Amino acid sequence: xNVYHPKVTAWLWLLGMLFIGFLGSQSLTKDWLETGFxxxxxxxxxxxxxxxxxxxxxxxxxxxVIWLTGALTSKDAIAxxxxxxxxxxxxxxxxxxMLELPQQTMVKQYQQLFSYRYQLLDAQTRLTLDNNPKxxxxxxLETLYSPIGQMTAADLEHDPxxxxxxxxxxxxxxxxxxxxxxxxxxxxxxxxxxxxxxxEDQYLQLDKLETLLALVNSSTAQTQAAGxxxxxxxxxxxxxxxxxxxxxxxxxxxxxxxxxxxxLLLLTFRSLRPLLLSFLAIGSxxxxxxxxxxxxxxxxHIITLVFGASLIGVADDYAIxxxxxxxxxxxxxxxxxxxxxxxxxxxxxxTNLLSxxxxxxxxxxxxxxxxxxxxxxxxxAWLTVVLLFPLLxxxxxxxxxxxxxxxxxxxxxxxxxxxxxxxxxxIPFLLVFIAGGLWQLTPRDDVRLxxxxxxxxxxxxxxxxxxxxxxxxxQFFLVSGHDIxxxxxxxxxxxxxxxxxxxxxxxxxxxxxxxxxxDEANQQTNYRLLDKILYQSGLLKQYMMELGFSGQAINTELxxxxxxxxxxxxxPEWLVTADETKQQLWLGCDVERCLxxxxxxxxxxxxxxxxxxxxQGVAWVDQVEQLSSLFARYRLSVSLLLIVAYLLxxxxxxxxxxxxxxxxxxxxxxxxxxxxxxxxxxxDQLFSLFNLFALLLVLGIGxxxxxxxxxxxxSAALSNETVHDRRASTSLAVTLSALTTLLAFGLLAVxxxxxxxxxxxxxxxxxxxxxxxxxxxxxxxxxxxxxxPS
Numbered sequence: 001x002n003v004y005h006p007k008v009t010a011w012l013w014l015l016g017m018l019f020i021g022f023l024g025s026q027s028l029t030k031d032w033l034e035t036g037f038x039x040x041x042x043x044x045x046x047x048x049x050x051x052x053x054x055x056x057x058x059x060x061x062x063x064x065v066i067w068l069t070g071a072l073t074s075k076d077a078i079a080x081x082x083x084x085x086x087x088x089x090x091x092x093x094x095x096x097x098m099l100e101l102p103q104q105t106m107v108k109q110y111q112q113l114f115s116y117r118y119q120l121l122d123a124q125t126r127l128t129l130d131n132n133p134k135x136x137x138x139x140x141l142e143t144l145y146s147p148i149g150q151m152t153a154a155d156l157e158h159d160p161x162x163x164x165x166x167x168x169x170x171x172x173x174x175x176x177x178x179x180x181x182x183x184x185x186x187x188x189x190x191x192x193x194x195x196x197x198x199x200e201d202q203y204l205q206l207d208k209l210e211t212l213l214a215l216v217n218s219s220t221a222q223t224q225a226a227g228x229x230x231x232x233x234x235x236x237x238x239x240x241x242x243x244x245x246x247x248x249x250x251x252x253x254x255x256x257x258x259x260x261x262x263x264l265l266l267l268t269f270r271s272l273r274p275l276l277l278s279f280l281a282i283g284s285x286x287x288x289x290x291x292x293x294x295x296x297x298x299x300x301h302i303i304t305l306v307f308g309a310s311l312i313g314v315a316d317d318y319a320i321x322x323x324x325x326x327x328x329x330x331x332x333x334x335x336x337x338x339x340x341x342x343x344x345x346x347x348x349x350x351t352n353l354l355s356x357x358x359x360x361x362x363x364x365x366x367x368x369x370x371x372x373x374x375x376x377x378x379x380x381a382w383l384t385v386v387l388l389f390p391l392l393x394x395x396x397x398x399x400x401x402x403x404x405x406x407x408x409x410x411x412x413x414x415x416x417x418x419x420x421x422x423x424x425x426x427i428p429f430l431l432v433f434i435a436g437g438l439w440q441l442t443p444r445d446d447v448r449l450x451x452x453x454x455x456x457x458x459x460x461x462x463x464x465x466x467x468x469x470x471x472x473x474x475q476f477f478l479v480s481g482h483d484i485x486x487x488x489x490x491x492x493x494x495x496x497x498x499x500x501x502x503x504x505x506x507x508x509x510x511x512x513x514x515x516x517x518x519d520e521a522n523q524q525t526n527y528r529l530l531d532k533i534l535y536q537s538g539l540l541k542q543y544m545m546e547l548g549f550s551g552q553a554i555n556t557e558l559x560x561x562x563x564x565x566x567x568x569x570x571x572p573e574w575l576v577t578a579d580e581t582k583q584q585l586w587l588g589c590d591v592e593r594c595l596x597x598x599x600x601x602x603x604x605x606x607x608x609x610x611x612x613x614x615x616q617g618v619a620w621v622d623q624v625e626q627l628s629s630l631f632a633r634y635r636l637s638v639s640l641l642l643i644v645a646y647l648l649x650x651x652x653x654x655x656x657x658x659x660x661x662x663x664x665x666x667x668x669x670x671x672x673x674x675x676x677x678x679x680x681x682x683x684d685q686l687f688s689l690f691n692l693f694a695l696l697l698v699l700g701i702g703x704x705x706x707x708x709x710x711x712x713x714x715s716a717a718l719s720n721e722t723v724h725d726r727r728a729s730t731s732l733a734v735t736l737s738a739l740t741t742l743l744a745f746g747l748l749a750v751x752x753x754x755x756x757x758x759x760x761x762x763x764x765x766x767x768x769x770x771x772x773x774x775x776x777x778x779x780x781x782x783x784x785x786x787x788x789p790s
Contacts, residue, residue, distance in 0.1 A: 006335065006391035013387040017284060020380075024291040034299040050621055053478045053587060053597055057621075060584055065094075065212075065234035066464060067195040069223055074184045074191040080228040081182065081193035084219055088197060091215050093208060095200035099193075100181035105579075110168060112577045116569045117163050118530055118561060119523035122170035123515065125163065126526065133533045136161070137543045144547075160544055160557055161534070171516060185467045190229065192467060199236055209240040233461040238453050243302055245752050253747045260743035261316055264736055268402045269323065277392055278319040285315045285381030289373045297369055303756070304369040314352070314374075314701070314744065315381035317737040318345055321708060322389050324736065326398055327405055328712075328729025334393040338386065340726075344711040347656075348704040349382045351649055355700035367693060405732045412709075412731035412775040419776065430671075437678025441687050445631035447624055449686065449754045475609065477598040478587075478619040479512070484571060487594040488519040490617030494598060497612050507609065508602020513571075513585045516578070520568045527565065535561055635689040642692055645699060646670060653703075657710070664777050665710055669702025672769040679765045686758035694759045698766030701741060705734050705774035712778060731775065738771040 067088075069080035085099050113120060121129075128136045140162050159165060177184045183194040201208075216232050223230040258279075265275045293300045321344070325337040356375040360368055419426060477494060481487025491514040498510045518526060534540045535558065544554050575583050587595035603609060606622070613620035646666065653662035673695045680687050712726035745767065748760025 004335065004390075006394075009387035010391045013384060016383070017288075020288050020291050023295060024287065027291060027294045032294045032299055034301040049480070049587070049593070049595055050478055050619060053476070053595070053621060054623060056584065056587065057476060057597065057599075061235045063199045063236070065197045065199065065232065065236055066468070067197065068185065068192040068231045068464060068467070069195070070190045070192045070229035070231070071227070072190050074179055074193070076228060077184065077191045077193040078180055078182050080223050080226060080230075081195050083226070084223065084230070085195060087219055087222070088195075088215070091211065093199060093212060093215065094197045096198040098196045101178065101183070103181060109577045113168075113569070113574075114158070114164055115564070116523070116567055117159060117167070118527050118564045119568055120167050120518065121163065121526045122167045124170070125166050126529065129529055129533055133539060137539065156547070160547070160549065161540065163530075187467060192231070194468065209243045212236060213240045213244060231460050231464055233457070233464045238457065241454055241457055242753075247302065249751050249756070252750065253744060256747045257740065257744040261740050264739060268404055268732070268736065269398055270400060270402070271396075271398070273393070273396055274319070274323045277323070277389060278316045280388070281319045281381045281384040282315045284384045285377035285379075288380040289377035292376045293369060293373045296372060300369050300373065301366050303366055304373055314741055315377055316740055317348070317704065318382050318385040319389070320736045320740070321345065321733040322385050323393070324729050324733035326396065326729075327732060328726050332397055334390040334396070338390055341708070341711070342386070344708045345382065345386065347707050348700070349378065351703040352378050352700035354645060354649065355696040367690075404735065405728065408731040408735040409728040411735070412727055415772075416775045416779040434674045434678045437681035438674075440681035440684075441677060443632070443635060443687050445628045445635060445688055447627040447631060449688065473600045473603050474624055475603060475606070475620070475622045476600060477612070478621050479596050479598060480593045480617045480619070482593060484589070484594055485519055485521065487596065487617070488514050488522075490615070491596060491598065493615055494612060494618050497615070498598070501605070501608055506605035507600060510598060510600050511581075511585065512598040513582065513596050516582065517571055517574045520570070523568045530561070631689050635692060638689060638692045642695055645696060649699060649703060661710065665703065665706040668706040668770050668773050668777065669699045671773055672702045672766045673698050675769040676762050676766040680758070680762065685761050686754050688755065688758065690755045690759050691762045694762035695766065697763050698770065701767050702770035702774075705738070705770045706777045708734060709774050709777040727778070734771065734774060738767055741767050
């Protein structure tokens with residue numbers, strides 16, 4: 001402070017902000033906002049191959065949107081779907097729209113695989129040939145004489161045993177009604193036409209998410225106006241709803257905090273200067289936090305901005321403490337005011353930075369972003385106050401005594417007296433309250449709490465899932481092998497077990513590549529099976545003669561079968577003919593292994609499926625369970641971190657102010673944290689890893705409140721002023737800071753996302769408790785000093 005020159009420091013601040021502005025002009029021109037839910041989650045701690053499978057699985061889910069247009073007749077449902085398709089095409093959001101089934105693609109696939117018909121047998125055909133081959137021929141005859149026999153008869157000329165027709169139909173086991181090439185679903189009330197879409201870009205920007213929501217709303221309104229109905233589901237829609245909710249919460253928290261600060265500062269100071277300077281500190285901090293975070297992470301999540309908006313209530317604390325000090329000294333000068341509060345500002349900043357540093361150890365990218373954003377925002381807000389305020393507050397001295405100062409001073413004088421007078425019953429009550437709340441505290445580590453979807457959206461998704469049971473679960477199997485044959489053997493063993501589970505109704509359906517493509521050894525086995533049972537035995541010849549085939553046709557079939565003896569189709573060749581869904585099951589081969597995914601639909605018994613990971617080359621991947629377990633493990637680790645942080649603060653304060661004083665100061669955030677935890681237990685609030693990070697913030701804010709009351713006594717002693725003057729201005733600053741911070745974090749408690757709500761509830765209760773207890777620090781019972789309002 002002896003070499004402090006306000007004009008020099010003000011120029012330093014201006015140069016620093018210009019530099020940050022230049023960086024912002026470079027970084028904020030690109031796409032810097034992340035909106036996807038999965039970006040909040042940590043990278044899996046599993047092996048690289050599992051991480052790759054999880055990433056590919058998520059990318060597949062992140063792009064698909066399912067639309068169902070409903071009407072009383074299938075004809076009307078199709079008409080609504082055709083109108084909807086045109087609307088979606090015009091939006092430019094979708095890279096692929098499928099209303100009519102791709103007949104040409106299916107024909108091409110049929111032609112490419114047909115020459116391998118003797119090697120490609122579906123599982124049911126192989127089973128029938130092994131047990132009773134005559135049943136296969138009888139089934140063919142039954143099919144030919146059925147109402148759909150005319151459609152099947154067209155295949156007889158080239159495929160008399162209908163082997164390839166069976167195999168080809170088995171590629172799509174779900175039997176769906178098709179009209180005019182469009183899939184039609186039916187429930188008790190109406191018909192539904194299916195339209196599948198894939199987003200052109202899985203990393204949707206905020207404006208595109210808004211476009212998607214608007215598109216869903218407008219399409220729903222148009223379809224209903226035409227007498228139909230519309231249901232939509234898909235991960236992008238959940239992301240869009242979450243982003244829209246977060247944007248509204250940013251407005252609520254930001255505007256709420258700003259309005260609270262405006263009202264409080266105008267009522268207190270009756271001047272625009274403190275208000276404008278406070279917003280200068282806040283604005284500088286938030287802008288610098290945004291620029292630095294984008295530069296460091298490349299993109300930041302919209303949830304980070306929700307927490308960043310709440311930073312308004314903390315960043316203005318430094319400004320409030322500075323300006324409120326003007327009430328605590330006669331002939332107040334800004335430079336002298338800074339000298340008095342500077343130690344408290346430094347300790348407050350360090351404890352807050354320590355609190356946010358605790359978030360850096362989190363494995364969750366979202367919390368790491370919040371940590372950097374908040375730390376930078378607070379640091380720049382602090383620098384704005386220290387470097388700029390002494391110059392811009394020159395000549396400022398309030399000439400009134402606001403009512404809130406009278407109330408705050410009365411509170412800090414009389415409230416501690418009442419607490420100390422009744423400590424004999426208050427302390428036991430507090431201990432019982434804390435113990436009872438902690439007893440009822442139940443951890444919940446479900447990762448799904450990170451996202452809160454509207455009930456209507458969940459209801460629609462469930463109804464679509466009942467009508468169209470094809471949506472993949474988050475859980476899947478990862479199958480590996482040293483080579484193609486080894487992998488195929490492992491996956492076949494898994495599929496056999498999954499087939500048993502489907503028969504036991506523990507699983508609706510599953511999909512694995514080896515269920516469609518037999519390896520080369522199995523292809524030759526299939527050929528030999530046909531040769532032995534149907535061709536050499538004469539059953540084929542007898543069957544064809546009964547159907548009226550000529551001798552020439554029979555000889556042609558025998559010749560074609562003989563020529564196909566050494567044929568086989570490799571997996572890469574087969575994948576070229578497969579649809580995208582099947583292609584995405586294959587993860588490829590490297591030097592060490594070959595990998596594939598087996599995806600699941602309609603799980604009803606998770607433990608039975610998880611038990612199958614005991615099979616050789618099979619790994620069970622449950623993202624929800626793995627991330628929830630990660631939540632639980634880190635909750636225990638952060639509990640220890642929390643204790644260490646409080647001990648570090650106590651040690652630092654002890655070395656600076658003595659152990660007795662350090663104990664009194666640290667007791668405030670400790671009790672505040674315990675009361676906050678107890679409140680969560682009594683009010684049945686969510687308790688998870690995120691609440692512990694919130695308690696790190698309670699540490700920083702609680703130490704702030706206590707240290708300023710402690711410094712009020714020390715500053716007054718050094719400047720030969722009355723303790724009451726310093727405590728009066730300090731109580732005003734602490735009260736205003738607590739109120740603005742409560743507005744910010746308290747507004748987080750109205751969030752629809754349960755974890756954000758719990759974070760806000762934890763910080764708000766902790767701050768309120770610290771506010772109530774902090775006047776006990778440095779309190780003296782003798783003497784009193786009253787301020788009368790002007």
